Amino acid sequence: MISDDGDLVARLRRGPGSPARPAPRVPANGRMPDPPGPEDELDALVAAALARADADDLVDVAWAVQDTPIGPLTLAATAEGLVRVGFGGEDRVLDELASEVSPRVVRLPARLDGLRHQLDEYFGGRRRHFEVPLDRRLSHGYRRQVLEALSEVPYGETVSYKDLAVRTGNPGASRAVGSAMATNPIPIVVPCHRVLRSGGALGGYGGGVDVKAWLLRLEGALAL
Amino acid sequence: MAVTLPPFQTLLDEHAADLHRFLAASVGPHDGADCFQETVISALRAYPGLQHADNLRGWLFTIAHRKVVDHARRVARRAIPVAEPPEVATFDPDEGADRELWAAVRALPPKQRTAVVQRYLLDRPYVEVAEVIGCSEAAARQNVRAGLQRLRAELPQEVRS
Numbered sequence: 001m002i003s004d005d006g007d008l009v010a011r012l013r014r015g016p017g018s019p020a021r022p023a024p025r026v027p028a029n030g031r032m033p034d035p036p037g038p039e040d041e042l043d044a045l046v047a048a049a050l051a052r053a054d055a056d057d058l059v060d061v062a063w064a065v066q067d068t069p070i071g072p073l074t075l076a077a078t079a080e081g082l083v084r085v086g087f088g089g090e091d092r093v094l095d096e097l098a099s100e101v102s103p104r105v106v107r108l109p110a111r112l113d114g115l116r117h118q119l120d121e122y123f124g125g126r127r128r129h130f131e132v133p134l135d136r137r138l139s140h141g142y143r144r145q146v147l148e149a150l151s152e153v154p155y156g157e158t159v160s161y162k163d164l165a166v167r168t169g170n171p172g173a174s175r176a177v178g179s180a181m182a183t184n185p186i187p188i189v190v191p192c193h194r195v196l197r198s199g200g201a202l203g204g205y206g207g208g209v210d211v212k213a214w215l216l217r218l219e220g221a222l223a224l
Numbered sequence: 225m226a227v228t229l230p231p232f233q234t235l236l237d238e239h240a241a242d243l244h245r246f247l248a249a250s251v252g253p254h255d256g257a258d259c260f261q262e263t264v265i266s267a268l269r270a271y272p273g274l275q276h277a278d279n280l281r282g283w284l285f286t287i288a289h290r291k292v293v294d295h296a297r298r299v300a301r302r303a304i305p306v307a308e309p310p311e312v313a314t315f316d317p318d319e320g321a322d323r324e325l326w327a328a329v330r331a332l333p334p335k336q337r338t339a340v341v342q343r344y345l346l347d348r349p350y351v352e353v354a355e356v357i358g359c360s361e362a363a364a365r366q367n368v369r370a371g372l373q374r375l376r377a378e379l380p381q382e383v384r385s
Contacts, residue, residue: 008325008372008375008376008379009344009372011322011325012325012329012340012341012344012345013344013345013347014322015245015249015345016248016249016253016322016323016326017322038241042240042241042244045240045244045257045260045261046236046240046264048261049260049261049264049265050264052261052265053264053265053268056265056269058265058268058269059268060272061231063233094231094233094234095230095231097231098228098229098230098231098232099228102272103229103230103231103232103271103272104232104268104271104272105231105232105233106231106232106233106236106268107233107236
Protein backbone atom coordinates (compact mmCIF):
# COMPACT_ATOMS: atom_id res chain seq x y z
CA MET A 1 0.00 0.00 0.00
CA ILE A 2 1.42 3.40 -0.95
CA SER A 3 1.61 5.81 1.96
CA ASP A 4 -0.40 9.01 1.66
CA ASP A 5 0.98 12.51 1.23
CA GLY A 6 0.36 13.24 4.89
CA ASP A 7 3.25 11.06 5.97
CA LEU A 8 5.67 12.45 3.39
CA VAL A 9 4.63 16.01 4.17
CA ALA A 10 5.06 15.45 7.90
CA ARG A 11 8.62 14.25 7.31
CA LEU A 12 9.37 17.21 5.07
CA ARG A 13 8.11 19.52 7.80
CA ARG A 14 10.41 17.89 10.34
CA GLY A 15 13.45 18.72 8.23
CA PRO A 16 16.76 16.96 7.80
CA GLY A 17 17.77 17.38 11.44
CA SER A 18 21.22 18.29 12.66
CA PRO A 19 24.38 16.59 11.51
CA ALA A 20 25.54 13.99 14.02
CA ARG A 21 28.55 15.18 16.02
CA PRO A 22 31.06 13.08 17.89
CA ALA A 23 30.56 13.44 21.63
CA PRO A 24 33.18 15.72 23.20
CA ARG A 25 35.59 14.09 25.63
CA VAL A 26 34.93 14.75 29.28
CA PRO A 27 37.54 17.25 30.53
CA ALA A 28 39.70 16.57 33.60
CA ASN A 29 37.41 18.52 35.94
CA GLY A 30 34.55 16.26 34.95
CA ARG A 31 32.34 19.12 33.81
CA MET A 32 31.18 19.08 30.23
CA PRO A 33 31.39 22.34 28.31
CA ASP A 34 28.14 23.44 26.71
CA PRO A 35 27.96 21.88 23.27
CA PRO A 36 27.84 24.39 20.43
CA GLY A 37 24.15 24.90 19.71
CA PRO A 38 22.59 25.67 16.34
CA GLU A 39 22.61 29.36 17.24
CA ASP A 40 26.38 29.42 17.78
CA GLU A 41 26.82 27.67 14.46
CA LEU A 42 24.60 30.17 12.71
CA ASP A 43 26.38 33.11 14.35
CA ALA A 44 29.73 31.74 13.18
CA LEU A 45 28.38 31.30 9.67
CA VAL A 46 26.97 34.83 9.57
CA ALA A 47 30.26 36.22 10.93
CA ALA A 48 32.23 34.36 8.26
CA ALA A 49 29.94 35.68 5.52
CA LEU A 50 30.26 39.24 6.82
CA ALA A 51 34.05 38.99 7.05
CA ARG A 52 34.09 38.00 3.37
CA ALA A 53 31.68 40.82 2.51
CA ASP A 54 33.92 43.25 4.39
CA ALA A 55 36.94 42.11 2.38
CA ASP A 56 34.91 42.98 -0.75
CA ASP A 57 34.13 46.47 0.68
CA LEU A 58 30.44 45.67 1.00
CA VAL A 59 30.08 46.78 4.62
CA ASP A 60 29.47 50.54 4.78
CA VAL A 61 28.79 50.69 8.52
CA ALA A 62 30.24 48.18 10.99
CA TRP A 63 28.83 48.17 14.51
CA ALA A 64 29.41 46.47 17.84
CA VAL A 65 28.14 46.83 21.38
CA GLN A 66 30.71 47.38 24.11
CA ASP A 67 29.96 46.86 27.79
CA THR A 68 31.39 49.65 29.95
CA PRO A 69 31.01 50.82 33.56
CA ILE A 70 28.43 53.34 32.33
CA GLY A 71 26.41 50.67 30.53
CA PRO A 72 26.45 49.32 26.99
CA LEU A 73 27.67 51.60 24.20
CA THR A 74 26.81 51.05 20.57
CA LEU A 75 29.83 51.83 18.39
CA ALA A 76 29.69 52.29 14.63
CA ALA A 77 32.42 52.93 12.07
CA THR A 78 32.55 53.62 8.35
CA ALA A 79 35.61 53.11 6.16
CA GLU A 80 36.66 56.63 7.18
CA GLY A 81 36.43 56.13 10.91
CA LEU A 82 34.25 56.21 13.99
CA VAL A 83 30.92 57.73 13.00
CA ARG A 84 28.65 57.11 16.00
CA VAL A 85 28.72 56.25 19.68
CA GLY A 86 25.30 55.61 21.17
CA PHE A 87 24.27 55.11 24.78
CA GLY A 88 22.35 51.88 25.34
CA GLY A 89 21.21 49.26 22.83
CA GLU A 90 21.67 49.44 19.12
CA ASP A 91 18.14 49.58 17.69
CA ARG A 92 17.60 53.30 17.38
CA VAL A 93 21.21 53.95 16.42
CA LEU A 94 21.17 51.40 13.59
CA ASP A 95 18.00 52.82 12.07
CA GLU A 96 19.51 56.28 12.11
CA LEU A 97 22.74 55.03 10.47
CA ALA A 98 20.78 53.12 7.82
CA SER A 99 18.90 56.23 6.77
CA GLU A 100 21.72 58.77 7.15
CA VAL A 101 24.82 56.84 6.05
CA SER A 102 23.96 53.60 4.26
CA PRO A 103 21.59 50.66 4.78
CA ARG A 104 24.60 48.33 4.58
CA VAL A 105 24.85 48.28 8.38
CA VAL A 106 26.05 45.01 9.93
CA ARG A 107 27.52 43.74 13.16
CA LEU A 108 31.25 43.44 12.62
CA PRO A 109 33.09 43.89 15.93
CA ALA A 110 36.51 43.26 14.38
CA ARG A 111 36.34 46.63 12.61
CA LEU A 112 36.03 48.30 16.04
CA ASP A 113 38.68 46.34 17.91
CA GLY A 114 41.08 49.27 18.16
CA LEU A 115 38.49 51.60 19.65
CA ARG A 116 37.11 48.92 21.99
CA HIS A 117 40.57 48.36 23.39
CA GLN A 118 41.08 52.11 23.86
CA LEU A 119 37.70 52.41 25.58
CA ASP A 120 38.67 49.67 28.02
CA GLU A 121 41.85 51.60 28.80
CA TYR A 122 39.96 54.86 29.15
CA PHE A 123 37.39 53.41 31.55
CA GLY A 124 40.22 51.77 33.48
CA GLY A 125 41.90 55.16 33.92
CA ARG A 126 44.84 54.18 31.71
CA ARG A 127 44.10 56.36 28.67
CA ARG A 128 43.66 60.11 28.39
CA HIS A 129 42.83 60.57 24.74
CA PHE A 130 41.57 58.47 21.86
CA GLU A 131 43.60 57.77 18.79
CA VAL A 132 41.04 56.69 16.25
CA PRO A 133 40.08 58.30 12.94
CA LEU A 134 36.71 60.04 13.08
CA ASP A 135 34.03 60.29 10.44
CA ARG A 136 32.17 63.50 11.28
CA ARG A 137 29.61 63.26 8.50
CA LEU A 138 26.66 63.20 10.94
CA SER A 139 27.31 66.75 12.12
CA HIS A 140 27.09 69.79 9.91
CA GLY A 141 27.76 73.50 9.72
CA TYR A 142 28.34 75.41 12.93
CA ARG A 143 27.59 72.39 15.10
CA ARG A 144 30.38 70.51 13.43
CA GLN A 145 32.73 73.42 13.93
CA VAL A 146 31.88 73.44 17.64
CA LEU A 147 32.44 69.69 17.96
CA GLU A 148 35.81 70.01 16.22
CA ALA A 149 36.81 72.73 18.70
CA LEU A 150 35.58 70.51 21.52
CA SER A 151 38.04 67.78 20.48
CA GLU A 152 40.80 70.17 21.61
CA VAL A 153 39.54 70.29 25.21
CA PRO A 154 41.92 67.94 27.06
CA TYR A 155 41.22 65.14 29.53
CA GLY A 156 40.43 66.37 33.02
CA GLU A 157 39.52 69.91 31.97
CA THR A 158 36.16 71.51 31.46
CA VAL A 159 34.90 74.48 29.48
CA SER A 160 31.60 76.34 29.48
CA TYR A 161 29.15 76.59 26.60
CA LYS A 162 30.10 80.24 26.45
CA ASP A 163 33.85 79.40 26.23
CA LEU A 164 33.20 77.19 23.21
CA ALA A 165 31.09 79.88 21.60
CA VAL A 166 33.98 82.30 22.00
CA ARG A 167 36.53 79.77 20.74
CA THR A 168 34.52 79.25 17.56
CA GLY A 169 34.27 82.99 16.96
CA ASN A 170 30.58 83.31 17.89
CA PRO A 171 30.51 84.73 21.44
CA GLY A 172 26.72 85.06 21.35
CA ALA A 173 26.08 81.49 20.25
CA SER A 174 25.91 79.65 23.58
CA ARG A 175 22.55 78.15 22.69
CA ALA A 176 23.84 76.86 19.37
CA VAL A 177 26.75 75.35 21.26
CA GLY A 178 24.26 73.68 23.58
CA SER A 179 22.42 72.12 20.67
CA ALA A 180 25.72 70.97 19.15
CA MET A 181 26.45 69.16 22.40
CA ALA A 182 22.96 67.66 22.53
CA THR A 183 23.36 66.25 19.03
CA ASN A 184 26.99 65.10 19.31
CA PRO A 185 27.06 61.84 17.31
CA ILE A 186 30.31 60.66 18.92
CA PRO A 187 30.04 61.26 22.69
CA ILE A 188 32.90 60.25 25.03
CA VAL A 189 35.42 60.25 22.16
CA VAL A 190 34.34 63.78 21.24
CA PRO A 191 34.15 64.87 24.87
CA CYS A 192 30.90 66.78 25.27
CA HIS A 193 30.87 65.68 28.92
CA ARG A 194 33.61 68.27 29.46
CA VAL A 195 31.24 71.16 28.72
CA LEU A 196 29.50 72.71 31.73
CA ARG A 197 27.20 75.66 32.32
CA SER A 198 28.87 78.96 33.17
CA GLY A 199 29.24 78.90 36.94
CA GLY A 200 29.99 75.16 36.97
CA ALA A 201 26.55 73.52 36.96
CA LEU A 202 26.71 70.20 35.16
CA GLY A 203 24.14 70.94 32.47
CA GLY A 204 22.54 68.16 30.43
CA TYR A 205 23.96 65.04 28.89
CA GLY A 206 22.72 62.57 26.27
CA GLY A 207 23.69 59.61 28.43
CA GLY A 208 22.13 61.14 31.55
CA VAL A 209 23.60 63.63 33.97
CA ASP A 210 24.81 60.85 36.31
CA VAL A 211 26.94 59.47 33.52
CA LYS A 212 28.34 62.94 32.87
CA ALA A 213 29.31 63.29 36.54
CA TRP A 214 30.82 59.78 36.52
CA LEU A 215 33.00 60.61 33.51
CA LEU A 216 34.15 63.89 35.03
CA ARG A 217 35.08 62.12 38.27
CA LEU A 218 36.95 59.45 36.28
CA GLU A 219 38.95 62.25 34.67
CA GLY A 220 39.51 64.00 37.98
CA ALA A 221 37.65 67.10 36.79
CA LEU A 222 35.00 66.79 39.45
CA ALA A 223 35.63 66.35 43.15
CA LEU A 224 34.34 63.08 44.62
CA MET B 225 12.37 59.02 -4.55
CA ALA B 226 14.70 57.26 -2.16
CA VAL B 227 13.29 54.35 -0.19
CA THR B 228 13.95 53.84 3.48
CA LEU B 229 15.67 50.51 3.84
CA PRO B 230 16.14 49.06 7.31
CA PRO B 231 19.69 48.27 8.46
CA PHE B 232 20.83 45.08 6.72
CA GLN B 233 21.41 43.70 10.20
CA THR B 234 17.66 43.42 10.78
CA LEU B 235 17.34 41.17 7.71
CA LEU B 236 20.01 38.92 9.16
CA ASP B 237 18.40 38.93 12.61
CA GLU B 238 15.01 38.02 11.19
CA HIS B 239 15.85 35.64 8.38
CA ALA B 240 19.33 34.16 8.75
CA ALA B 241 18.10 31.05 10.60
CA ASP B 242 15.44 30.24 7.99
CA LEU B 243 17.81 31.08 5.18
CA HIS B 244 20.31 28.59 6.54
CA ARG B 245 17.63 25.91 7.05
CA PHE B 246 16.42 26.43 3.50
CA LEU B 247 19.88 26.11 1.98
CA ALA B 248 21.09 23.26 4.17
CA ALA B 249 17.92 21.31 3.30
CA SER B 250 18.19 22.15 -0.40
CA VAL B 251 21.87 21.43 -1.08
CA GLY B 252 23.12 19.68 2.08
CA PRO B 253 24.79 20.97 5.23
CA HIS B 254 28.24 21.52 3.77
CA ASP B 255 27.34 23.17 0.46
CA GLY B 256 24.49 24.90 2.30
CA ALA B 257 27.02 26.83 4.38
CA ASP B 258 28.76 28.00 1.19
CA CYS B 259 25.49 28.96 -0.47
CA PHE B 260 24.48 30.82 2.70
CA GLN B 261 27.62 32.94 2.60
CA GLU B 262 27.19 33.61 -1.11
CA THR B 263 23.58 34.63 -0.53
CA VAL B 264 24.55 37.10 2.20
CA ILE B 265 27.29 38.60 0.05
CA SER B 266 25.09 38.91 -3.07
CA ALA B 267 22.29 40.42 -1.00
CA LEU B 268 24.60 42.96 0.63
CA ARG B 269 25.98 43.90 -2.77
CA ALA B 270 22.54 44.58 -4.22
CA TYR B 271 20.86 45.99 -1.11
CA PRO B 272 21.43 49.77 -1.48
CA GLY B 273 20.05 49.64 -5.03
CA LEU B 274 16.68 48.18 -4.00
CA GLN B 275 13.76 50.27 -5.24
CA HIS B 276 11.34 49.25 -2.50
CA ALA B 277 11.37 47.55 0.88
CA ASP B 278 7.98 45.81 0.56
CA ASN B 279 9.08 42.19 0.72
CA LEU B 280 12.63 41.86 1.89
CA ARG B 281 12.17 38.27 2.97
CA GLY B 282 11.00 37.28 -0.50
CA TRP B 283 13.87 39.20 -2.06
CA LEU B 284 16.41 37.45 0.15
CA PHE B 285 15.03 33.99 -0.59
CA THR B 286 14.92 34.74 -4.30
CA ILE B 287 18.67 35.27 -4.12
CA ALA B 288 19.04 32.05 -2.13
CA HIS B 289 16.95 30.16 -4.70
CA ARG B 290 19.30 31.38 -7.44
CA LYS B 291 22.21 29.98 -5.43
CA VAL B 292 20.39 26.63 -5.38
CA VAL B 293 19.95 26.83 -9.16
CA ASP B 294 23.67 27.67 -9.61
CA HIS B 295 24.59 24.85 -7.27
CA ALA B 296 22.49 22.37 -9.27
CA ARG B 297 24.28 23.48 -12.46
CA ARG B 298 27.69 23.03 -10.88
CA VAL B 299 26.76 19.58 -9.61
CA ALA B 300 25.45 18.62 -13.04
CA ARG B 301 28.70 19.74 -14.69
CA ARG B 302 30.78 17.83 -12.17
CA ALA B 303 28.81 14.63 -12.59
CA ILE B 304 30.55 12.03 -14.74
CA PRO B 305 28.19 9.66 -16.49
CA VAL B 306 28.73 6.10 -15.27
CA ALA B 307 27.05 2.88 -16.26
CA GLU B 308 25.81 2.09 -12.77
CA PRO B 309 25.45 5.13 -10.55
CA PRO B 310 26.42 4.45 -6.94
CA GLU B 311 23.29 4.08 -4.91
CA VAL B 312 24.11 6.35 -2.01
CA ALA B 313 26.15 8.97 -3.84
CA THR B 314 23.95 11.87 -2.78
CA PHE B 315 23.92 11.00 0.91
CA ASP B 316 25.73 13.36 3.16
CA PRO B 317 27.57 11.28 5.75
CA ASP B 318 27.04 14.00 8.36
CA GLU B 319 23.32 14.10 7.93
CA GLY B 320 21.04 13.19 10.79
CA ALA B 321 17.67 11.54 10.47
CA ASP B 322 15.78 10.74 7.30
CA ARG B 323 18.74 10.77 4.93
CA GLU B 324 17.01 8.99 2.09
CA LEU B 325 14.23 11.54 1.96
CA TRP B 326 16.58 14.53 1.95
CA ALA B 327 18.89 12.96 -0.62
CA ALA B 328 15.81 12.59 -2.83
CA VAL B 329 14.81 16.21 -2.15
CA ARG B 330 18.28 17.36 -3.23
CA ALA B 331 17.93 15.38 -6.45
CA LEU B 332 14.78 17.30 -7.42
CA PRO B 333 15.00 19.93 -10.16
CA PRO B 334 15.74 23.26 -8.40
CA LYS B 335 12.28 24.82 -8.79
CA GLN B 336 10.54 21.77 -7.37
CA ARG B 337 13.14 21.56 -4.64
CA THR B 338 12.72 25.19 -3.58
CA ALA B 339 8.94 24.85 -3.83
CA VAL B 340 8.81 21.77 -1.59
CA VAL B 341 11.29 23.14 0.99
CA GLN B 342 9.62 26.56 1.17
CA ARG B 343 6.13 25.10 1.34
CA TYR B 344 6.73 22.41 3.95
CA LEU B 345 9.99 22.88 5.83
CA LEU B 346 9.52 26.66 6.13
CA ASP B 347 5.72 26.48 6.08
CA ARG B 348 5.29 29.34 3.59
CA PRO B 349 2.04 29.99 1.72
CA TYR B 350 1.99 29.39 -2.06
CA VAL B 351 1.98 33.12 -2.78
CA GLU B 352 5.39 33.41 -1.08
CA VAL B 353 6.70 30.26 -2.73
CA ALA B 354 5.78 31.87 -6.05
CA GLU B 355 7.65 35.06 -5.19
CA VAL B 356 10.79 33.15 -4.27
CA ILE B 357 10.82 31.12 -7.49
CA GLY B 358 9.60 34.03 -9.61
CA CYS B 359 6.54 32.30 -11.03
CA SER B 360 2.75 32.42 -10.72
CA GLU B 361 0.98 31.00 -7.71
CA ALA B 362 -0.48 28.29 -9.93
CA ALA B 363 3.00 27.35 -11.12
CA ALA B 364 4.21 27.26 -7.50
CA ARG B 365 1.43 24.80 -6.64
CA GLN B 366 2.33 22.74 -9.69
CA ASN B 367 6.00 22.66 -8.63
CA VAL B 368 5.09 21.50 -5.13
CA ARG B 369 2.79 18.82 -6.56
CA ALA B 370 5.36 17.61 -9.07
CA GLY B 371 8.04 17.56 -6.37
CA LEU B 372 5.93 15.44 -4.05
CA GLN B 373 5.06 13.09 -6.86
CA ARG B 374 8.68 12.62 -7.74
CA LEU B 375 9.66 12.05 -4.11
CA ARG B 376 6.99 9.38 -3.77
CA ALA B 377 8.23 7.68 -6.90
CA GLU B 378 11.90 7.84 -5.96
CA LEU B 379 11.71 6.79 -2.34
CA PRO B 380 12.01 3.07 -1.65
CA GLN B 381 8.75 1.44 -0.55
CA GLU B 382 9.80 0.83 3.05
CA VAL B 383 10.93 4.42 3.51
CA ARG B 384 7.66 5.72 2.23
CA SER B 385 5.39 4.06 4.73
